[in-house]
């Protein structure tokens with residue numbers, strides 16, 4: 001038996017994760033925002049897996065927010081995105097087995 005060790009991350013998804021990370025760091029150029037939002041919207045894997053999607057889309061919807069309301073959550077998301085971009089699989093909330 002050779003079940004997949006962990007979810008495969010496509011290059012596009014890694015790139016999206018990098019964008020997400022940069023976005024959370026405030027370093028993503030505004031011209032990239034639509035690309036990131038589009039990927040998160042179209043990619044089921046990222047769209048469902050990354051809670052980033054909801055936050056980023058919400059943030060994009062109200063660009064004048066001024067700052068994150070929940071720095072701790074953003075920290076977690078940043079770490080998560082970093083792990084994803086890194087391919088090291090930083091998984092908040094549990095390891096390998098999806099079955100509880």
Ligand SMILES: [Zn+2]
Pocket residue numbers: 012013016039043044045046047
């Ligand atoms: Zn994706």
